[in-house]
Structures are given as structure tokens and as C-alpha cells.
Amino acid sequence: MALTSEKSGKKRTVAGEDELFKNSGVAGKWLGEIEQRLGDTNPLIKHIQNNAAKEFARTGLPGRRDEDYKYTNIRQYLQEDFVARNGQENISVELIKPLLLNNSVNLVFINDKYVPGLSVTENLPEGIAAGDFYFNKDRVHDKAAQHFNKAAGESKNPMALLNTALAGNGFYIFVPKNFILDVPVHIIHIITGEVKSLYNPRNLVYLEENSQLTLIESYHTVGDCKQVFTNSLTELFVEDNAVLENYILQDEGAGSYHSDSRFLSIGRGGKSNCVTVSLNGIILRNDSNVLIHGEHAEAHLNGLFLLKGNDHTDNHTLVEHLAPNCSSKELYKGIIGDSATGVFNGKIYVHPEAQKTDAYQSNKNVLTGDKATIDTKPQLEIYADDVRCSHGTSTGKLNEEALFYLQSRGLNKQLAKKVLLQAFAKEVSNTIKNEAFRTFIEKKIQEKLI
Amino acid sequence: MLEIKDLKASVDGKQILKGVNLTVNKGEVHAIMGPNGSGKSTFASVIAGREDYSVDGGSLTFNGKDMLELSADERAKEGLFLAFQYPVEIPGVSTINFLKTAIAEIRQYRGFPPLEAKDFLKMMKEKQKLVEIEANLTGRAVNEGFSGGEKKRNEIFQMAMLEPSLAILDETDSGLDIDALRIVAGGVNKLRSGENAFILITHYQRLLEYITPDFVHVLYNGRIVKSGTRELALELERKGYDWIKEEFSEMPV
Numbered sequence: 001m002a003l004t005s006e007k008s009g010k011k012r013t014v015a016g017e018d019e020l021f022k023n024s025g026v027a028g029k030w031l032g033e034i035e036q037r038l039g040d041t042n043p044l045i046k047h048i049q050n051n052a053a054k055e056f057a058r059t060g061l062p063g064r065r066d067e068d069y070k071y072t073n074i075r076q077y078l079q080e081d082f083v084a085r086n087g088q089e090n091i092s093v094e095l096i097k098p099l100l101l102n103n104s105v106n107l108v109f110i111n112d113k114y115v116p117g118l119s120v121t122e123n124l125p126e127g128i129a130a131g132d133f134y135f136n137k138d139r140v141h142d143k144a145a146q147h148f149n150k151a152a153g154e155s156k157n158p159m160a161l162l163n164t165a166l167a168g169n170g171f172y173i174f175v176p177k178n179f180i181l182d183v184p185v186h187i188i189h190i191i192t193g194e195v196k197s198l199y200n201p202r203n204l205v206y207l208e209e210n211s212q213l214t215l216i217e218s219y220h221t222v223g224d225c226k227q228v229f230t231n232s233l234t235e236l237f238v239e240d241n242a243v244l245e246n247y248i249l250q251d252e253g254a255g256s257y258h259s260d261s262r263f264l265s266i267g268r269g270g271k272s273n274c275v276t277v278s279l280n281g282i283i284l285r286n287d288s289n290v291l292i293h294g295e296h297a298e299a300h301l302n303g304l305f306l307l308k309g310n311d312h313t314d315n316h317t318l319v320e321h322l323a324p325n326c327s328s329k330e331l332y333k334g335i336i337g338d339s340a341t342g343v344f345n346g347k348i349y350v351h352p353e354a355q356k357t358d359a360y361q362s363n364k365n366v367l368t369g370d371k372a373t374i375d376t377k378p379q380l381e382i383y384a385d386d387v388r389c390s391h392g393t394s395t396g397k398l399n400e401e402a403l404f405y406l407q408s409r410g411l412n413k414q415l416a417k418k419v420l421l422q423a424f425a426k427e428v429s430n431t432i433k434n435e436a437f438r439t440f441i442e443k444k445i446q447e448k449l450i
Numbered sequence: 451m452l453e454i455k456d457l458k459a460s461v462d463g464k465q466i467l468k469g470v471n472l473t474v475n476k477g478e479v480h481a482i483m484g485p486n487g488s489g490k491s492t493f494a495s496v497i498a499g500r501e502d503y504s505v506d507g508g509s510l511t512f513n514g515k516d517m518l519e520l521s522a523d524e525r526a527k528e529g530l531f532l533a534f535q536y537p538v539e540i541p542g543v544s545t546i547n548f549l550k551t552a553i554a555e556i557r558q559y560r561g562f563p564p565l566e567a568k569d570f571l572k573m574m575k576e577k578q579k580l581v582e583i584e585a586n587l588t589g590r591a592v593n594e595g596f597s598g599g600e601k602k603r604n605e606i607f608q609m610a611m612l613e614p615s616l617a618i619l620d621e622t623d624s625g626l627d628i629d630a631l632r633i634v635a636g637g638v639n640k641l642r643s644g645e646n647a648f649i650l651i652t653h654y655q656r657l658l659e660y661i662t663p664d665f666v667h668v669l670y671n672g673r674i675v676k677s678g679t680r681e682l683a684l685e686l687e688r689k690g691y692d693w694i695k696e697e698f699s700e701m702p703v
């Protein structure tokens with residue numbers, strides 16, 4: 001059912017290195033289905049993509065037997081008869097409008113394809129590259145090619161490998177040295193999805209020394225998106241003394257599956273604050289990997305997930321301290337209703353050279369449904385002796401005393417619950433520094449809590 | 451206004467209120483005293499509508515309405531208020547914000563339009579002054595990190611804001627320093643009118659020096675075993691509870 005390639009009339013010819021894996025199971029099949037790969041115009045990228053494909057052919061899709069996917073059996077959701085797609089755009093402007101953020105650069109991607117016509121870029125200052133990987137229609141941006149897979153390359157995670165192998169396009173942002181970009185860049189990622197589609201958006205963000213960026217990513221589906229799998233991967237480079245604010249909203253419709261891998265690399269004195277808010281979707285899996293490799297750097301990783309029905313959200317985080325005198329703080333909070341399931345697996349890894357590391361991790365959950373569950377697993381691996389590392393986790397129901405207190409002042413039970421849950425969520429949404437987006441998110445959260 | 455007859459209540463299968471009778475009329479102040487564990491807070495919670503206490507018998511009417519049919523929030527909307535013995539800390543919810551919501555809900559229940567923002571602000575300033583509570587306390591998350599005395603003062607502030615017709619103050623005087631006690635009592639006295647009533651649960655005669663009660667009751671072992679005027683409080687202060695315990699410990703259940 002490789003409709004895409006036939007429709008566009010340029011059936012993919014698989015040759016050369018591709019030959020090696022075209023028959024190696026599902027990787028080869030999917031490779032044959034996509035319209036264009038990043039490596040099609042850049043031999044360096046092509047080499048990386050082919051290697052990843054070979055590697056993926058060995059690992060295959062992760063399933064229950066893989067320790068890291070114990071609770072999220074990807075094989076159950078992403079099957080071999082899914083068709084790898086990219087490139088089609090078919091959506092009306094009207095659908096985009098409510099998603100645009102004011103006073104921001106808005107870049108719209110539909111089914112992995114950058115749509116300049118729907119994007120709002122007039123307030124983008126000169127000197128900043130913000131768009132997709134393609135510098136012009138035919139060629140990948142040189143700087144993008146240079147950094148491609150430099151942060152994710154060490155990973156043996158099958159979903160990351162799959163993305164690298166198949167990636168066709170995604171957003172690319174480059175902020176040059178000393179440039180403080182004061183308008184946020186908002187990526188609107190929309191899947192319109194035919195049933196049983198697989199998308200592999202690939203993104204790259206590069207902040208040169210002393211630069212600053214606020215990057216907002218929102219993921220949506222429109223229409224009746226059933227059994228659509230988005231396997232996104234974002235590499236973020238924060239060079240010395242650069243500052244990155246990165247907010248991710250996952251607001252996809254029921255019926256969609258999303259695996260999001262994030263590789264953040266932070267240099268000396270760099271700062272990053274990453275906040276992921278997951279509101280919807282049957283199956284969500286987030287892998288956030290932070291590598292701190294320069295001294296005096298600071299990383300914040302926060303997440304909020306609101307689950308209902310049979311939703312499932314699995315947050316895996318890995319914070320690696322490679323350099324001394326750095327700090328990392330992590331706060332993940334879940335509100336889990338009905339018979340939804342949540343997972344938090346947070347690992348802090350402190351290398352021997354990372355003395356004076358200050359790392360903290362916290363996971364707090366409220367179960368509002370009788371059948372709701374959370375599996376939470378903090379992991380500290382510390383190989384330096386002079387560090388401060390700790391974690392805390394708590395899971396419970398809403399505090400009955402507090403509920404009664406609010407009720408005794410005239411709030412009905414439902415409203416009292418909502419007030420308490422909103423307050424619980426606020427601890428995470430408060431870490432969104434951009435006021436417009438914070439307000440937007442808090443409204444969304446409020447709607448979801450009704 | 452409040453009519454309680456033979457009220458029996460239990461928690462986790464343990465009977466705590468064993469038949470309480472009490473009538474409170476408009477304009478009255480009642481004090482309830484009694485040894486620790488005798489059921490005073492339970493009584494207050496049952497009146498306020500706490501769900502984990504089950505009412506096993508008797509009646510509770512307020513302005514002629516059967517309160518046992520109403521949920522805690524509906525009772526508040528009818529004009530009941532409970533100042534907690536142990537006010538709860540609620541992180542992330544500011545006193546001001548939730549009071550705004552509470553007042554809006556109560557007004558809606560009574561068929562009034564919502565308060566204008568400026569009227570709310572004005573009222574808040576007034577009441578803050580009345581109970582001499584600092585604005586920064588009411589702007590903070592409810593009771594979070596408050597000292598014992600600050601929590602009690604915050605209860606009185608909320609009472610002042612909600613203007614209940616019947617307020618039950620459960621040991622609001624405990625943990626207050628002398629100045630705070632005077633301020634809280636002064637607040638109650640200023641709010642006192644011919645139209646409302648108070649039930650003060652206390653261990654100390656001292657509070658009653660500031661707020662003169664019309665009646666004093668002794669709750670012991672789940673029953674009101676003695677009622678009198680403020681003389682009774684003085685007597686208890688002098689003699690302690692042993693004589694009460696002796697006299698009533700043999701009472702059949």
C-alpha cells in the first residue's frame with residue numbers, strides 16, 4: 001500500500017548501500033515507502049541514515065521483553081503493516097488559526113512537511129535560520145548536516161534508530177553566537193493521518209555560544225486520526241553559556257500514538273529548561289536525554305501528564321552529568337484517572353569526573369481513578385564521591401481533609417477536586433516562563449480537568 | 451436557627467456522638483467545653499457535613515431545613531461555617547483565589563449576581579483590617595507554612611469574608627498569643643449581631659472573658675451532660691472535669 005510513492009510518481013529506487021537492508025524486514029519495507037529522506041541530497045547524512053537502518057534491522061521494534069519498554073509495548077501499536085509516510089499536506093488554513101501563538105514565529109509542519117504558506121515568520125530576525133532542514137527546496141542546510149545525529153548518535157534506542165533511518169524532514173533552528181532571540185519560535189506539528197501511518201519527524205536546534213531561544217513545540221492531530229504513529233526525534237545543542245527554554249505540548253487526539261525522543265546536549269555554563277505537558281493520546285512515550293558536558297551548566301526537566309480513559313503515558317528521562325559543578329532538577333507530575341496507566345522512569349547518571357554535582361529528581365502522582373496506576377522508578381547511578389543527589393516520589397489520592405476544607409467553605413465536591421488538581425498541576429506549568437504560552441497551557445489543563 | 455435532637459454519629463464503626471441535643475437561636479453565643487476526646491470536634495464536623503462520619507440517628511435542622519440531606523458545600527451555602535481545630539494546608543491554592551470562588555458559588559446558590567472585582571477587593575481589605583491579618587498571608591497558599599496562630603487567624607478572616615449566619619469555632623483560641631486572642635475575639639464581637647450565632651468550642655475560660663457566651667455546655671462522652679451560663683465555665687476552670695466524669699461515667703449508653 002505504498003500509495004505515497006506511486007502518487008507522487010517517483011517510485012523510490014533503492015540502490016547501493018540501501019541494498020544491504022532493503023530485504024532486512026520492516027526497516028527496508030518502510031524505507032521503500034517514504035518519499036524523501038534527508039540523506040537523499042547529502043551523502044554524509046545518507047551514510048548515517050543507512051547505518052541506523054542497519055542497526056535497527058538488528059534491534060527491531062521494542063516490546064515487552066526489553067527492560068526499557070516493559071510497560072509500553074511498541075510492537076503492539078506499531079505493526080509491520082503500517083506505512084511510512086511523509087510529505088503530503090492537505091489541510092485548511094482555518095484549522096491552523098487557533099493553534100497559532102501571538103507574538104511568536106509560528107512554523108507549521110503538516111505530516112512532516114514544512115508549509116511556509118501557513119507559517120508566520122515575519123517577526124523572525126535576520127541571521128536566524130528557522131524553518132526545515134532544507135536550505136532551499138533541494139538541499140539540506142549545511143549547518144544542519146554538520147550536526148545531524150551528533151547528539152543522538154550514541155543511542156541504541158530502537159525508536160531513535162528508526163527515526164534516524166527514515167527521517168525525511170523536520171524543523172531546524174540555528175541561533176548564532178551572542179544572539180538573544182526574544183520572540184519565541186513555535187512549531188506546530190500536525191498529523192492528518194491516514195489509518196496505519198508512521199511518521200518520523202526529525203528536528204534539530206543549535207544554539208551557539210551565549211545565544212538564547214524559547215522553543216515551543218505543539219503536537220496535534222486533526223480529523224479522525226486512527227492508528228497513526230508519530231516517532232519524533234529532536235536534537236538540541238546548547239553551547240557554552242547559551243540558554244534554552246523548550247516547551248512541549250502533546251495534545252494529539254485519541255487514536256494516535258506518539259514516541260518522542262529528545263537529546264539535549266549542554267555545554268559550559270549553558271542552561272536549559274524543558275517542560276513537557278501531555279494532555280491526550282492513547283499511547284505516549286517520552287524519552288528525554290540530557291547530557292551535561294561543560295562545567296557550571298544547569299538543566300531543568302519538567303513534565304505534567306493528565307490521563308483519562310485508557311490513556312497511557314510513559315516518561316523516561318536520563319540526565320547524564322559528565323562535568324563538575326553542574327546542577328539538574330527534575331519534576332514530573334501525573335494526574336491519572338479512570339483506568340489510565342502512567343510510567344515514570346528517571347535515571348541520573350553521574351560520571352566520575354562530575355564532582356560537586358547537584359541533582360534532584362521528583363515524581364508526584366495523584367490517582368483520581370479507582371483503576372488508575374503508575375509505575376515509578378527512580379534510578380541514581382553515581383560514580384563521583386562529592387555530589388548531592390536525591391530523589392523523591394509520592395503517589396496518592398486527593399487529600400480528603402483538603403477536599404472537606406474547601407467544601408466546608410462552599411465549593412462543591414467536583415469544584416473542590418478541580419481546584420486541588422489545578423494547584424497540583426500548577427507546580428509544573430509555573431515552570432513555563434513564557435507568559436502567553438503558560439496561560440494557554442493552563443487554560444488547556446483547566447478544560448481537561450472538568 | 452439550629453435545632454439538634456438526639457444526634458448520634460460514628461466513625462469507622464465507633465460511636466462517638468451518643469445523642470446530642472442543642473438549640474441555638476439567632477443572636478446567641480454558645481460555648482462547648484469538655485475533656486479531650488469527648489467528641490467536640492466530631493460534633494462540629496458532623497454539623498458541617500463531613501462525609502466520613504456516619505449519622506446513625508437524630509435530627510439536625512438549620513433555619514428549618516434538614517441539614518442531613520445536604521452536602522458540606524450546600525450547608526456552607528445555607529450559612530454554616532466551621533473554623534477548623536487543625537486548619538488544612540493546601541499547597542498551590544491561595545486563600546484569596548479560593549475565597550473568590552467560594553463567594554461566587556455561595557452567591558449563585560442564593561440567587562445573587564457575582565461580586566464585582568472591585569467590591570471583592572474592597573471587602574477583602576475591610577476584613578483583613580478587621581481581623582488584623584497581613585495581606586501577604588492571604589495571598590499565599592492556604593495555610594502552607596503558616597504558624598499555628600496564623601492558621602487560626604486565617605480561619606477567622608475566611609469567616610469574616612463568608613459572613614455565615616452560624617459559625618462554629620473549634621478551639622480557635624488554642625495556639626494564639628495574647629494579642630492574637632484579643633484580635634480574634636474582637637473580630638468575632640464585631641461580627642456578632644442579632645442575626646447570627648456562634649458556637650465556640652474551647653478549653654479555656656480566657657476566651658470567654660473576651661466573648662461573653664449566653665450558654666455554656668459540657669460535652670462528655672458523646673453527650674451534652676451539663677448546660678449553664680458562663681458561671682459553669684468558671685466552675686470548670688476551678689474544679690476541672692473529674693466531678694463531671696464521676697457523675698456521668700456510669701450513664702447507660
Ligand SMILES: Nc1ncnc2c1ncn2[C@@H]1O[C@H](COP(=O)(O)OP(=O)(O)OP(=O)(O)O)[C@@H](O)[C@H]1O
Nearest residue numbers: 461462464466485486487488489490491492493535
Ligand atoms: N477516624 C476515627 N477513627 C476512630 N476514632 C476516631 C476517629 N476520629 C475521631 N475518633 C475518636 O473520637 C473521639 C472524639 O474525638 P474528637 O476529636 O471529636 O474529640 P474532641 O472532643 O474534639 O477532643 P480535643 O479536645 O482533644 O480536641 C476520640 O476518642 C477520637 O480518638
Ligand SMILES: [Mg+2]
Nearest residue numbers: 490491492535
Ligand atoms: Mg477537638
